[in-house]
Amino acid sequence: MQLLRKLGFPISLIYALVVYLRNYFYDKGLFSSKSFDTKTICVGNLSVGGTGKTPMIEFLVSHVKEHGKIAVLSRGYGRKSKGYVLAKPGIDVEELGDEPYQIYKKFPNAFVAVDADRQHGISILEETIGPDVILLDDAFQHRKVRCDQYVLLTSYDNLYVDDWYLPTGNLRDSKREARRANIIVVTKCPSNLSVAEQQRIREKLIPGPSQKVIFSFLEYETKLKGNLGEMDLAELKNKKVTLVTGIANPQQLVSFLEAQGIVFEHLAYADHHFFTEKEIALFNNRELVLTTEKDYVRLEGRGENFYYIGVRHKFMNGGEEVLLNLLDESTTTP
Numbered sequence: 001m002q003l004l005r006k007l008g009f010p011i012s013l014i015y016a017l018v019v020y021l022r023n024y025f026y027d028k029g030l031f032s033s034k035s036f037d038t039k040t041i042c043v044g045n046l047s048v049g050g051t052g053k054t055p056m057i058e059f060l061v062s063h064v065k066e067h068g069k070i071a072v073l074s075r076g077y078g079r080k081s082k083g084y085v086l087a088k089p090g091i092d093v094e095e096l097g098d099e100p101y102q103i104y105k106k107f108p109n110a111f112v113a114v115d116a117d118r119q120h121g122i123s124i125l126e127e128t129i130g131p132d133v134i135l136l137d138d139a140f141q142h143r144k145v146r147c148d149q150y151v152l153l154t155s156y157d158n159l160y161v162d163d164w165y166l167p168t169g170n171l172r173d174s175k176r177e178a179r180r181a182n183i184i185v186v187t188k189c190p191s192n193l194s195v196a197e198q199q200r201i202r203e204k205l206i207p208g209p210s211q212k213v214i215f216s217f218l219e220y221e222t223k224l225k226g227n228l229g230e231m232d233l234a235e236l237k238n239k240k241v242t243l244v245t246g247i248a249n250p251q252q253l254v255s256f257l258e259a260q261g262i263v264f265e266h267l268a269y270a271d272h273h274f275f276t277e278k279e280i281a282l283f284n285n286r287e288l289v290l291t292t293e294k295d296y297v298r299l300e301g302r303g304e305n306f307y308y309i310g311v312r313h314k315f316m317n318g319g320e321e322v323l324l325n326l327l328d329e330s331t332t333t334p
Contacts, residue, residue: 016165017259019174026143033146036122039133041327044140046160046177049171050248050271051153052187052218054294055100055313057137060151061107064071064327068132069111073121073304074100075138076114084124093297098272099137101223102297109228122178140180141173152181154205155249156189156215161204178205183212183326185319188252191217193316196288209316212326214319218311220256224290226307227300240287246273246295253292253309264290274298 015301023216025031028270041060045051057072064070077098087104096104096114104112111129115121118139125131139145140152154160160178163169178184186201190216193215202213222233236257241264243250243257248271257264267282269275275283275298283289284303315323 004149005168009264012165014168016174019165021130022145023174023177031143033143033323036104036126036127036134038131040122040136040145040147041133041151042136042139042145042150043151043153044136044138045153046140046173046175047154047158047163048166048172048248049155049170051155052216052313053138053153054102055218055311056151056153056185056187056225057103057135058106059323059326060109060135061103063324064133064135067175069291071111071113071125071131071134072100072103073118073134073136073139074112074114075116075127076100076276077138079114081114084113084115084117084121086128087089094274098297102294105297110249118142140177149184149195149329150181151323151326152178152184153187155182156186156193156201159186159201159204161206164189179208179211181211183214183323185313186213186215187218187313189215189316191314193217195317198317212322214318214322215316216313217316218252219314220253221310221312223309224309225295228303231307233260233262234287236260236264236290241265242267242283242286242289244289244291244295244299245269245284246272246275246298247292250292253311257290275302318321 010194026033043053043056048189061070061072079097085095091299093101095261100112100114111131113121113125118136122134125134136147160175162173165171184205184207197217205213207213224231224233241262243264243266246269250268254266280302291306291308293308293310
């Protein structure tokens with residue numbers, strides 16, 4: 001794979017040029033961006049791969065809901081439906097996509113919709129729902145919409161400033177576009193990241209005068225949930241465990257489980273993978289299957305031995321307060 005990425009370097013230069021021209025045309029007004037009456041908060045990144053967008057959306061939903069009606073608009077990657085779809089009772093994961101479905105299941109009072117055309121999706125939400133706030137999931141690079149606030153995520157082990165364009169690297173947008181962010185969140189940090197190391201990263205990112213840089217790490221829940229109820233994480237030490245993942249980067253979860261002294265086999269699949277009946281039969285022959293919450297929504301009801309481990313962002317040195325202040329600013333009516 002690394003060899004293929006190096007061979008793709010000439011393609012990455014072409015990709016970089018296309019990205020540069022596209023952003024240039026938006027900056028100069030040759031391509032138009034649209035603002036909306038509803039307050040919009042964009043959560044996204046500059047690269048492909050997992051930076052913790054879904055846990056961040058969940059954090060924001062859990063805190064924004066006190067400001068009124070909250071809507072989440074996503075593309076619904078991997079779904080089998082087309083156009084605009086609003087989550088409602090009876091909808092299944094294939095219609096909505098795994099991440100929006102997970103958010104809908106966890107926050108049934110939020111309005112969760114999917115539409116690849118963000119302008120179209122926001123317009124319908126305004127006409128039919130009238131939300132007070134709309135969270136745009138994974139929309140940093142979608143410049144057809146001009147949002148009120150931008151939250152940019154970048155992984156500690158792969159900062160966008162150290163990355164390169166696809167296919168040689170993981171960047172899908174220009175590093176310069178980070179200047180549009182109100183807050184840059186360095187995610188997936190070691191939980192004991194020192195203040196000195198945080199400062200070193202801030203200096204490396206070179207934030208603008210008005211930009212905030214905060215740091216978070218992923219905290220895994222110790223109470224597992226599944227079709228048969230709940231189970232303490234420690235109980236896995238006495239069982240034959242099969243870890244099933246269909247996420248962009250499962251390494252942090254793998255490392256966490258290993259640190260807990262849990263022995264397991266790992267069956268890794270591509271991000272957003274929809275499991276086949278043959279794969280489900282394989283899982284049902286295992287004593288216990290542990291998976292992520294995102295994967296569980298594609299596995300629920302297809303076996304009795306499936307459990308998932310939840311995860312959430314934990315912020316360092318007052319980072320949560322900085323983020324909540326941003327929410328207050330973006331949801332307070334002048």
